[in-house]
Amino acid sequence: MSNREPAPRTTPARTTSSAGAAAVLAAERIVKTYRRGWRRDSVRVLTDANLRLAAGEIVGLVGENGSGKSTLMKILVGSLEKDSGRVVRHGSLGYCPQNPILYERLTCDEHFELFARAYGLELAVADRSQQDLYDELGFDQYRQSRVEELSGGTRAKLNLGLALLHDPDLLLLDEPYAGFDWDTYLRFWELTADRRDRGRTVLIISHFVADEERFDRIVHLKNGKTEG
Amino acid sequence: MKVTGLLTWRYLVDYARRPINLVLLVLVPIIFVALAAGAIADFARIVGGVQDASQLAAPTAGWAAAFLAGVAGFFHILGSRQADLRLSLAGMGTRRVLAGRLISASVLAIVAAGAAVGALALRTGIADPGRVIAGTLMFALIYLGIGAAVGASIHNEVNGSLTVIFIWMVDVFLGPAMAGGGVWVTRLFPTHFATLVMLDASSGHAGPLGDLGWALAWTVGSLALAIWLYSVRSSTRTGASHVKSGSWSRLSTGLKLGFREYRRNIAMWVLLVVVPVFFISLSFYITPDEPAPIQLADGGSVATRIVSMVDLHGAIMVPITIGFLAGLAGLFIVPGSIEADARLSLAGFRTREILASRLGVIAVAALLTTAVSLVVTAVDFSPQNWAWFAAGNVAVAAIYGMVGVLVGVVFGRLGGLYVMFLLPFVDVGIAQNVMFSAAPPDWGAFLPARGAVKILVDAAFTGGFDQAGALWGTVAWLVALGAANAAVFSRIAHPQKS
Numbered sequence: 224m225s226n227r228e229p230a231p232r233t234t235p236a237r238t239t240s241s242a243g244a245a246a247v248l249a250a251e252r253i254v255k256t257y258r259r260g261w262r263r264d265s266v267r268v269l270t271d272a273n274l275r276l277a278a279g280e281i282v283g284l285v286g287e288n289g290s291g292k293s294t295l296m297k298i299l300v301g302s303l304e305k306d307s308g309r310v311v312r313h314g315s316l317g318y319c320p321q322n323p324i325l326y327e328r329l330t331c332d333e334h335f336e337l338f339a340r341a342y343g344l345e346l347a348v349a350d351r352s353q354q355d356l357y358d359e360l361g362f363d364q365y366r367q368s369r370v371e372e373l374s375g376g377t378r379a380k381l382n383l384g385l386a387l388l389h390d391p392d393l394l395l396l397d398e399p400y401a402g403f404d405w406d407t408y409l410r411f412w413e414l415t416a417d418r419r420d421r422g423r424t425v426l427i428i429s430h431f432v433a434d435e436e437r438f439d440r441i442v443h444l445k446n447g448k449t450e451g
Numbered sequence: 452m453k454v455t456g457l458l459t460w461r462y463l464v465d466y467a468r469r470p471i472n473l474v475l476l477v478l479v480p481i482i483f484v485a486l487a488a489g490a491i492a493d494f495a496r497i498v499g500g501v502q503d504a505s506q507l508a509a510p511t512a513g514w515a516a517a518f519l520a521g522v523a524g525f526f527h528i529l530g531s532r533q534a535d536l537r538l539s540l541a542g543m544g545t546r547r548v549l550a551g552r553l554i555s556a557s558v559l560a561i562v563a564a565g566a567a568v569g570a571l572a573l574r575t576g577i578a579d580p581g582r583v584i585a586g587t588l589m590f591a592l593i594y595l596g597i598g599a600a601v602g603a604s605i606h607n608e609v610n611g612s613l614t615v616i617f618i619w620m621v622d623v624f625l626g627p628a629m630a631g632g633g634v635w636v637t638r639l640f641p642t643h644f645a646t647l648v649m650l651d652a653s654s655g656h657a658g659p660l661g662d663l664g665w666a667l668a669w670t671v672g673s674l675a676l677a678i679w680l681y682s683v684r685s686s687t688r689t690g691a692s693h694v695k696s697g698s699w700s701r702l703s704t705g706l707k708l709g710f711r712e713y714r715r716n717i718a719m720w721v722l723l724v725v726v727p728v729f730f731i732s733l734s735f736y737i738t739p740d741e742p743a744p745i746q747l748a749d750g751g752s753v754a755t756r757i758v759s760m761v762d763l764h765g766a767i768m769v770p771i772t773i774g775f776l777a778g779l780a781g782l783f784i785v786p787g788s789i790e791a792d793a794r795l796s797l798a799g800f801r802t803r804e805i806l807a808s809r810l811g812v813i814a815v816a817a818l819l820t821t822a823v824s825l826v827v828t829a830v831d832f833s834p835q836n837w838a839w840f841a842a843g844n845v846a847v848a849a850i851y852g853m854v855g856v857l858v859g860v861v862f863g864r865l866g867g868l869y870v871m872f873l874l875p876f877v878d879v880g881i882a883q884n885v886m887f888s889a890a891p892p893d894w895g896a897f898l899p900a901r902g903a904v905k906i907l908v909d910a911a912f913t914g915g916f917d918q919a920g921a922l923w924g925t926v927a928w929l930v931a932l933g934a935a936n937a938a939v940f941s942r943i944a945h946p947q948k949s
Contacts, residue, residue, distance in 0.1 A: 301797065302793060302797060318797060324790045324794045325791055326712055327788075328716060329711065329712050333708050336704060338795070338798050340799075341798035343799060
């Protein structure tokens with residue numbers, strides 16, 4: 224285990240809403256109900272979720288298991304349809320899903336190549352960014368390995384790396400460090416703090432109480448509503 | 452004993468809660484027995500199997516029971532190995548866990564045999580109930596052992612399922628009920644002797660053990676193999692003191708990496724080589740050279756001609772093989788990566804680019820499948836009109852490649868595997884099969900391969916082209932399936948409802 228300490232924050236923690244700042248993302252009155260099983264039973268997950276993210280902040284989204292954190296994040300990303308409400312986003316988006324969504328038989332390099340095309344990155348920029356991510360997250364030795372050959376932790380690194388590749392204005396990360404070792408966990412926070420200092424916005428779903436002091440602001444999701 | 456009973460019950464509940472198991476339990480007896488028994492009996496009689504048509508339907512119950520029991524045995528062992536190990540380590544003990552698995556698996560084999568015999572009784576009636584019930588049970592137990600042995604040896608559920616299906620297909624299609632059993636290699640198939648027992652036909656090559664003795668030896672042997680493999684795997688693990696735990700550039704990149712991902716699927720390559728050789732070459736090899744009537748259009752008129760059964764069987768096995776392989780290609784290429792494609796879409800790829808990439812890979816896979824099958828065919832048979840024979844087969848490949856995509860999206864990769872085995876079997880193998888009578892059955896006109904098979908059968912035995920109607924029908928199916936595939940891909944670019 225490393226003795227390195229977590230990177231210090233460059234701005235103090237804030238517990239108040241940043242409603243006054245220019246919003247990179249604004250979500251208002253989000254409602255979502257799932258219908259499950261043969262009888263289409265209703266499960267109301269979100270009843271009134273509101274969120275406003277300003278440039279240059281790291282926000283934690285916390286709540287109990289099944290409280291709807293991942294559902295809210297998928298709605299913010301645009302991969303899940305909401306029943307009602309409004310989401311407005313500005314700038315480029317990077318999304319890291321909770322479970323690594325990857326192509327089993329493609330290598331790490333090939334994933335970066337594919338996503339670089341998707342983001343419309345120039346080759347030189349993509350190569351530099353890709354190498355930085357390999358170095359920062361420490362999985363350069365696996366660049367030629369197929370996903371099916373990777374450990375859970377390395378898959379998680381690639382999963383996160385794909386979200387960071389184009390240095391997006393807004394990062395939505397759903398428990399991105401599950402499976403990371405301690406060193407990688409610390410590097411992840413350094414990397415996140417660095418992006419925040421460069422004006423990027425990061426929303427992270429987290430379960431860890433120990434993470435709370437790393438966030439500039441924390442939003443609680445309880446009974447389908449956001450608090451804080 | 453009480454604990455073993457509880458284990459057995461929990462294992463059965465676990466089986467019943469997998470929806471695909473229940474679907475197969477209903478569908479397989481319906482398709483193999485109720486729907487296909489008559490047609491298969493005709494087919495086997497024509498190809499040279501046993502002559503008594505009333506007896507010929509009996510093995511269909513065995514086939515259905517074998518399929519169900521093989522699948523049940525496979526999943527019973529595969530999906531639970533880790534959990535069983537944990538239970539064993541927690542204090543349950545390997546012997547009790549093994550006993551629970553054995554009893555519950557045997558119950559499943561009995562249920563499978565019961566469903567199959569019930570369907571046969573409804574469809575054709577049963578002349579010799581004792582023989583049919585005992586025979587069906589032997590089929591079920593043999594395949595229970597095979598399925599469990601595969602489950603203990605192959606860790607991947609798709610590859611293991613393919614292995615069980617492949618063994619079953621070779622065993623059934625080339626076994627004594629279909630091909631007479633005269634060729635020595637078919638005597639090595641698992642249910643060769645059990646089929647002869649069910650048909651009440653003496654093989655003449657069973658030696659002192661007799662047909663029944665060999666059938667029972669296969670039954671006991673396959674179960675013993677499964678138990679041995681399961682025990683070896685369990686004891687190896689329990690022996691340890693603890694468990695260790697730009698649009699064009701996007702399109703070209705999508706195509707390039709899509710094909711790269713496809714070609715890295717080793718199971719597909721194995722199938723691509725093994726299935727055509729086994730199915731097409733063996734069908735030429737084992738079919739007796741007898742005359743067969745067939746309706747052909749030539750020079751604007753339809754006439755019944757007599758051709759060699761060897762050529763007819765070989766020609767029809769080509770699209771069956773291609774339909775099966777292309778369907779699997781569609782199934783493996785798209786549904787397994789649909790979530791990742793959706794992520795790619797969020798990242799910036801356009802829907803049409805993903806669609807074109809994926810369909811491009813399916814097209815390559817379909818052409819490759821067709822090319823391999825035609826090369827294998829060319830060794831034994833030369834169609835009168837190669838171009839249209841190839842075109843008809845390419846159409847079958849394209850149709851089932853796209854059907855594979857749709858089936859995969861609806862049923863998932865694993866459930867879709869079983870559906871994609873059944874669909875080409877029913878469509879190309881039964882509904883379009885001109886071996887049953889000179890012309891295919893009327894109900895087959897509503898299935899997608901009708902036009903394409905008409906074109907290729909016509910091309911196999913006539914030099915001209917007289918199937919314009921069939922061609923338009925095929926084009927209509929291709930357009931409809933292309934539109935359905937496009938709809939599937941457009942969905943991934945939109946937010947999901949749940």
